[in-house]
Amino acid sequence: MSHLLKNKNLKELAKIYDWVSMCTHCGNCKYGYEYGPTANFAAMLCVQGDKFNFDSYRGSRGKVSLARSLLHNRIGWSDKVAHVLFTCTSCGACQQMCETDIKPWILRMFETLRYEAWKQNVAIPENIKAWSSTIGTLYNPYKEPHEKRLDWLPSDVRASLPKKAEYIYFAGCTASYRRKQLARATVSLLQKLKVDFTVVEDEWCCASPLLRTGQYDLAAKFVEHNKALPEKYGASAFITTCSGCYRTLGRDYMMDAPEGYADKYGKMTGVKVLHTTHLLEEMLNKGEIEFTGSFNKKVTYHDPCHLGRHAEVYETPRNVLKAVPGLQLVEMYRNRKFSFCCGAGGGVRGGFADYSLETAGKRVKEAEATGAELVTSACPFCYTNLADAIELNKSPLKMEDIVEIIEPIVRRK
Amino acid sequence: MARGNNEILANLEQIVGPEYVSNEEADLQPYTWDMTWAEPRMPDYVVMPKTVTEIQRVLRLANHRKIPVIPYCNGTNIGGLCVPEEGGIIMDLKKMDRILKIDPETCYAVIEPGVSHAAFSAALKATNPQWKGEEFSKGFEFGWGVHPPSASVLAMAINHGIGHLNGRIGINSQLMSSMEVVLPTGEVAKIGSCAYSDSWHSFLPLPRMDGLFTGWLGTTGIVTKLGVWIFPIRPYRDVLTIAAASAEDITKYMVRWRHYSLCDEVTAVSWWLAQIPIVFPYSPKPADAPEFFSYTVISGWSEEELAYKRKMWKEVVEKERAKGTKLIDFEYPPEAKKGRTELPSRIVGSTKNYSKSCGGGIAWPGTFAPCKSWPILYEKWKEIYIRHGLSPATRFTDYQGAHYGMLRCMTPFNKRDPASVQAARDAMVECVRAGLPEGMLPYKPPVEYQNELNAVADAGYLYLMTKIKDMLDPNNIMNPGKLGIR
Numbered sequence: 031m032s033h034l035l036k037n038k039n040l041k042e043l044a045k046i047y048d049w050v051s052m053c054t055h056c057g058n059c060k061y062g063y064e065y066g067p068t069a070n071f072a073a074m075l076c077v078q079g080d081k082f083n084f085d086s087y088r089g090s091r092g093k094v095s096l097a098r099s100l101l102h103n104r105i106g107w108s109d110k111v112a113h114v115l116f117t118c119t120s121c122g123a124c125q126q127m128c129e130t131d132i133k134p135w136i137l138r139m140f141e142t143l144r145y146e147a148w149k150q151n152v153a154i155p156e157n158i159k160a161w162s163s164t165i166g167t168l169y170n171p172y173k174e175p176h177e178k179r180l181d182w183l184p185s186d187v188r189a190s191l192p193k194k195a196e197y198i199y200f201a202g203c204t205a206s207y208r209r210k211q212l213a214r215a216t217v218s219l220l221q222k223l224k225v226d227f228t229v230v231e232d233e234w235c236c237a238s239p240l241l242r243t244g245q246y247d248l249a250a251k252f253v254e255h256n257k258a259l260p261e262k263y264g265a266s267a268f269i270t271t272c273s274g275c276y277r278t279l280g281r282d283y284m285m286d287a288p289e290g291y292a293d294k295y296g297k298m299t300g301v302k303v304l305h306t307t308h309l310l311e312e313m314l315n316k317g318e319i320e321f322t323g324s325f326n327k328k329v330t331y332h333d334p335c336h337l338g339r340h341a342e343v344y345e346t347p348r349n350v351l352k353a354v355p356g357l358q359l360v361e362m363y364r365n366r367k368f369s370f371c372c373g374a375g376g377g378v379r380g381g382f383a384d385y386s387l388e389t390a391g392k393r394v395k396e397a398e399a400t401g402a403e404l405v406t407s408a409c410p411f412c413y414t415n416l417a418d419a420i421e422l423n424k425s426p427l428k429m430e431d432i433v434e435i436i437e438p439i440v441r442r443k
Numbered sequence: 444m445a446r447g448n449n450e451i452l453a454n455l456e457q458i459v460g461p462e463y464v465s466n467e468e469a470d471l472q473p474y475t476w477d478m479t480w481a482e483p484r485m486p487d488y489v490v491m492p493k494t495v496t497e498i499q500r501v502l503r504l505a506n507h508r509k510i511p512v513i514p515y516c517n518g519t520n521i522g523g524l525c526v527p528e529e530g531g532i533i534m535d536l537k538k539m540d541r542i543l544k545i546d547p548e549t550c551y552a553v554i555e556p557g558v559s560h561a562a563f564s565a566a567l568k569a570t571n572p573q574w575k576g577e578e579f580s581k582g583f584e585f586g587w588g589v590h591p592p593s594a595s596v597l598a599m600a601i602n603h604g605i606g607h608l609n610g611r612i613g614i615n616s617q618l619m620s621s622m623e624v625v626l627p628t629g630e631v632a633k634i635g636s637c638a639y640s641d642s643w644h645s646f647l648p649l650p651r652m653d654g655l656f657t658g659w660l661g662t663t664g665i666v667t668k669l670g671v672w673i674f675p676i677r678p679y680r681d682v683l684t685i686a687a688a689s690a691e692d693i694t695k696y697m698v699r700w701r702h703y704s705l706c707d708e709v710t711a712v713s714w715w716l717a718q719i720p721i722v723f724p725y726s727p728k729p730a731d732a733p734e735f736f737s738y739t740v741i742s743g744w745s746e747e748e749l750a751y752k753r754k755m756w757k758e759v760v761e762k763e764r765a766k767g768t769k770l771i772d773f774e775y776p777p778e779a780k781k782g783r784t785e786l787p788s789r790i791v792g793s794t795k796n797y798s799k800s801c802g803g804g805i806a807w808p809g810t811f812a813p814c815k816s817w818p819i820l821y822e823k824w825k826e827i828y829i830r831h832g833l834s835p836a837t838r839f840t841d842y843q844g845a846h847y848g849m850l851r852c853m854t855p856f857n858k859r860d861p862a863s864v865q866a867a868r869d870a871m872v873e874c875v876r877a878g879l880p881e882g883m884l885p886y887k888p889p890v891e892y893q894n895e896l897n898a899v900a901d902a903g904y905l906y907l908m909t910k911i912k913d914m915l916d917p918n919n920i921m922n923p924g925k926l927g928i929r
């Protein structure tokens with residue numbers, strides 16, 4: 031019989047075979063669709079399938095099938111298997127479409143497959159291997175020295191921050207090393223809003239790149255380290271402008287499988303995790319924010335997958351944008367749970383830069399089609415990919431994060 | 444790991460471009476199986492043609508080298524029909540996904556094989572019925588099934604697919620109006636009105652050569668374009684429901700109601716199919732629960748038209764009750780109502796209703812059967828299913844006019860358990876065997892059913908079928924093994 035679990039060497043994957051085997055091979059996950067009273071939504075949502083064509087790449091069906099083929103010993107590991115696994119951006123659109131019992135396990139299964147791939151002699155993308163070889167000592171995937179992590183923070187601001195505070199602003203690696211202006215804008219925003227926060231010098235990578243690429247063993251010490259920060263700094267919450275950090279701290283650290291990794295690394299408890307837009311929305315609702323200027327532009331919002339589909343935060347950033355005087359918010363055809371990924375996630379930006387930017391280019395075209403002058407998002411990683419694609423494609427669009435839009439025109443009431 | 448041979452791979456690469464062909468096992472594996480019990484079998488190559496010319500060239504090569512070719516869109520057919528029995532080339536047609544024409548005056552559309560139900564329904568909803576620019580109403584529809592929205596409209600229609608208009612207008616192969624096909628030997632032919640002009644509105648009054656490619660499960664050629672009739676969406680819609688204590692009683696009601704030709708669809712599902720998910724493994728239904736639940740969808744252009752249809756429906760129910768037919772009132776849950784009126788539906792099509800938590804397997808004895816055989820066969824099937832530990836999750840649906848309709852038993856099973864797979868397969872084959880003498884015929888039949896069919900078929904029918912197949916496909920390259928005749 032061909033559906034029996036035969037390959038017991040794939041221990042992590044075998045552990046979730048009960049869930050993997052719930053896939054019916056129906057193919058719902060290959061295409062985005064929703065019935066509507068006046069118009070039906072229909073669009074390709076799978077970044078990977080859009081580029082690489084075959085069913086192996088398209089939605090979760092191909093990869094569930096791959097997991098089963100490996101567990102059934104029907105096929106062996108190869109470089110092609112690695113390519114199928116590592117070109118998925120973990121955007122979660124396929125998971126969104128699935129309705130059977132495998133649904134919550136889909137992204138976990140992708141990560142588990144990648145975990146197993148690391149143990150085989152297959153072509154893991156060189157660039158992923160490169161950052162993985164140093165992240166254990168540098169604590170960031172950009173191969174930058176840890177000592178420079180806080181270089182983005184002007185020394186006078188640093189000096190003015192308390193040692194202990196209610197919130198720890200968790201900047202994340204991308205804002206710390208590559209999009210420093212977003213970290214600075216966030217700090218300035220929090221100061222203007224008189225939030226009791228601090229920035230910590232011993233912040234390490236949240237482990238998102240490690241978990242998303244299946245590097246479970248390496249991830250352990252990162253989770254353990256960051257989990258201890260709130261107690262050390264007397265904080266009760268993490269606040270972050272990065273959707274990747276938000277997903278990892280808020281779900282992977284705090285929830286059991288399949289949503290998170292608390293089953294593996296222990297649960298972070300007694301700590302709240304907020305995205306900056308959560309705090310903004312809450313303060314707006316309480317009437318604690320006053321706008322001192324306007325933002326007279328037509329803007330379209332790109333849902334980061336880690337904030338949107340992974341954490342189901344769709345309206346919060348929109349509510350914040352809608353509150354900005356003068357800002358006209360227009361939607362792309364693919365939005366919210368049916369959004370199209372920027373192409374950077376799941377290790378793809380590092381592993382396959384050209385394909386990643388090609389995907390971002392598709393998203394930029396879609397943003398252009400709305401007639402917006404500016405595309406905004408709530409994630410430094412999406413920012414990076416979209417901004418690079420805007421430049422590469424000579425798009426007339428501008429890119430700004432929500433915090434950059436808000437920070438110059440608010441004060442605490 | 445790669446399969447096939449490098450020379451053929453190079454030829455295929457030349458034809459479709461290297462990006463659109465693969466012989467890597469990692470790419471081939473999703474094409475080895477489907478949701479049924481069909482044993483996984485590896486193809487040797489997968490190609491994704493983008494044009495008719497590329498298809499022609501692939502078929503000529505395949506003929507020359509005698510390599511099987513399996514047409515494939517999404518592989519959701521519930522019959523193992525795309526599982527490559529003898530290896531060969533999977534021809535994945537998803538890249539040919541253009542809606543070539545929507546004619547809102549003559550009310551037809553022309554589509555390629557890769558057009559999904561999702562894309563087609565969105566495009567039709569956005570097109571308004573009109574005459575020379577003057578719009579009559581909002582949006583068109585086609586016969587939407589309850590399958591995954593990613594499934595191909597063309598593949599469904601050419602294999603006698605069943606949609607939500609089956610009661611009013613007929614099954615989807617009856618809504619086809621013209622086609623273009625690439626023959627197994629590489630020639631291209633147009634069939635129907637499109638053979639004479641660019642109007643794809645009808646097969647009639649020409650000889651019905653479309654029959655050479657309809658219901659043949661991809662064994663006689665590749666249909667590359669299909670004209671289909673489309674219908675203005677009626678703005679008023681309702682779902683009326685009634686239950687019955689027996690298959691006999693629900694059939695009496697359905698047949699009488701169908702004689703009036705007033706509904707889009709009338710369907711009945713057994714208690715086991717009404718459960719979400721289907722009870723697996725079998726357990727008895729509560730003694731006081733009805734055996735069958737039926738819904739009928741009515742539609743119209745005004746509230747008055749709907750009111751008239753409701754009135755007529757009530758009369759049918761009353762007349763049947765007066766005769767002693769035991770009909771039981773029941774309310775349809777809102778979610779179920781949505782599933783019947785908002786089609787195609789990713790919720791219904793996701794298979795969650797059928798196979799939640801059971802281990803991935805789904806198959807059915809899906810058949811067309813004369814309505815009068817429904818209750819007889821239901822009792823036989825029920826006995827067979829319960830004997831095999833399976834729930835008799837049965838559906839009756841009438842097709843346009845009470846001549847015949849769907850009789851099918853949706854069957855979840857646990858693919859990880861060989862005994863469960865065996866039980867499901869044995870039960871279903873036994874059901875088919877039991878049904879054939881009663882006029883029942885399986886649709887989109889897996890090989891096992893095809894063998895049952897062939898065993899009792901008229902000899903002349905099989906002779907003619909074989910002759911046609913040999914004439915069109917002299918090297919038997921098209922989806923070999925599926926018809927059980929070669």
Ligand SMILES: Cc1cc2nc3c(=O)[nH]c(=O)nc-3n(C[C@H](O)[C@H](O)[C@H](O)COP(=O)(O)OP(=O)(O)OC[C@H]3O[C@@H](n4cnc5c(N)ncnc54)[C@H](O)[C@@H]3O)c2cc1C
Nearest residue numbers: 516517518519520524588589590595598599604605661666
């Ligand atoms: C949950 C569920 C519910 C379903 N409900 C329905 C329903 O209500 N009504 C219904 O009709 N079906 C139903 N189906 C069956 C199936 O989804 C449909 O028939 C569907 O349209 C098939 O499309 P596909 O793209 O998956 O075709 P495939 O499975 O890829 O192909 C089907 C057959 O057509 C052949 N073929 C494909 N393309 C061509 C071509 N261009 N030329 C020649 N041959 C070709 C293939 O070789 C194969 O034999 C259901 C399936 C599921 C899983």
Ligand code: SF4
Nearest residue numbers: 076118120121122124
């Ligand atoms: S996570 Fe996104 S890119 Fe990956 S298979 Fe699913 S839809 Fe495709």
Ligand code: SF4
Nearest residue numbers: 053054056057059128
């Ligand atoms: S992952 Fe879900 S949607 Fe995709 S084929 Fe499997 S059951 Fe269907």
